[in-house]
Amino acid sequence: MSDNISAKSNEELEKGISHQQSGQLDEALACFQLSLKYDPKNVVALCNIGAILLLRGKLDVAISCLKLAISIKPEYAFAHYIMGNALTEKHQPQAAVASYQKAIEVQTDYASAYNNMGNALLSQGEMVAAAKCYQKAIDHKADFSTAYFNLSEAKEFTHISQTQAMTNLLKKESDTMGKIALNFALGKAMADLGLDSEAFAYYITGNELMRTTINFDLAKTTDEFKSYISQFNNEFFFQRKTGGCLDKTPIFILGMPRSGSTLIEQILSSHPKVYGGGEQLFLKEVLFENVTDNLDKLPQAIADMPIKSAEKLGQAYISKLCELAPESQFITDKMPNNFIYIGIIKTILPNAKIIHSVRSPTDTCLSIFQKKFSGVHNYAYDLTELGEYYNLYADLMDHWREVLPNTILDIAYEDLTKNQESQSKRILNYCNLEWNDNCLNFHQTNRNINTASNNQVRKPMYRSSVGRWHRFEAQLQPLIKALDGG
16 A cells, blocks of 8 residues: 555544544544545554444444454454444443453553443443452553442442542542542442441532533423323323234333332343343334434324324334344333333334333432433432422323223332232233242343343342431432422
């Protein structure tokens, strides 16, 4: 290759990286592609294309780019690192761990690779190994706030001295997201140590900082929920007694986050006929691709949709879901906020089972407030807003029960932890599944779990989280007032 062509390739590469760092992904992608046109073996351009495609959910194409980059330059650590990220998104944590290990073999101080390998191990229940990875990440990058947060999720703190490094780093941290991570990590550590006042002070700060980074409009959310109540009424369902895809594969597990839905899924996925699909975006993807990408217009768009279209939408969802486990008789979808779309679910998938996970409002909201979510839960970072959102959710669930009687199975976390076998039998009976003793030993089921309850469901049933809000009753007064409608 001539020096001139190589120079042009690198020039476009540098432009692309500049655009990428500025968040201009379309422009970055165009530059990287032009760089490859000049030099098809430019592995940096290939890897950056893979990274952008990964961000856009085009996993298979991203992986193809990364495989090509690795074939050209096997000793390029960044290629293995991005491949690990892609395999994590593909729910292949063991393969992801192998990719991160290759990245570390090439670059022994690759802190981000250690951190992300910890995430992949954590999803498999490998808590000790994950914690070691996070510590390695910190050893190589002492100011790695995210790794400290991840470490706090993987271990239990037993002595105040274990928090000193985080406390020192927080004093120096200037990045907002870094401050958020450290405040949530220290909140978790103090709660582990029984220092409740100190814990809640960190949680308050972490949530206040997080609230400055997101947009949440309670009035708009109220209008959205009211539109579902208005549109999906008794008359709507009377007119749609037939239609939709009759497939019985999906079991939706929904409700508020931190209400016990992961526990329910773990029990179900311990049955040999059920595959635990985890939190999936399939329903939204199908609606956006086939109905409208404007959430405000979704209820009306479904109402205006010909009855025949409901079957098409249902089948499109089933096609995506069954890719997870083609041989399984039942597959769970545990996206919590699907509770908003229950009316749509029963329109396009009338035979789908819907399990609603319920927990004490104060325990649920406390647990939400103590978590830094990776997904979008914009209502979660202010105690008053959190309580008001919970009330909107509860009203919507009351509506679904009224217009869809005997359709939704409510499972209370408190009942499940108190009467494990009888409640597990209720779940299986509702899903038309015969009893299986594995469901009582759910904590022994080995599966990939990517939710905040990952650690908890690896343990036998326990009740220590019931009524936990009493520990923080004084600090929770704004929440309690909001839940009471004050």
